[in-house]
Amino acid sequence: VLAVFLSAIFSPASGQQEGADGNPHSWDRTRRCDQQDYDPPCGPCEGIGGIPTGDENDQITLTTCQVVGGAEDVYEVEPKRPVWGTQWTLPMAYEVLIGQKTDPFCFQTFPGPDSRGEMCYRYQEGAKTY
Secondary structure, X not given: OHHHHHHHHHOOOOOOEEOOOOOOOOOOOOOOOOOOOEEOOOOOOOOXXXXXOOOOOOOEEXXXXXXXXXXXXXXXXXXXXXXXXXXXXEEEEEEEEEEEOOOOXXXXXXXXXXXXXXXXXXXXXXXXEO
């Protein structure tokens, strides 16, 4: 009886495995599909994300995605591997740092290993050199 109770609590209603942390905010697979611990595996246009503003599934401006075909449809010949430089600069980057809320104003936010609990969304911009 205890096993059935625990299984009902910790298993998604759909019978799908939804990430290592169990997807505590019930985000859909468009907002989040990390390529890790998802069953069935993430497909095209899943996990594309966008600009989040809060923990609720609808508190995000999703980017767009359209499947144009599989690898067998796109490449007539084997694609060439890019040659990357040893250093490059991104003149302007816009990002949202998402981390667990540890203070009322989200001053201490840093990305963590999961999305359990209330999250902070800190917007950042600036140049980056890699």
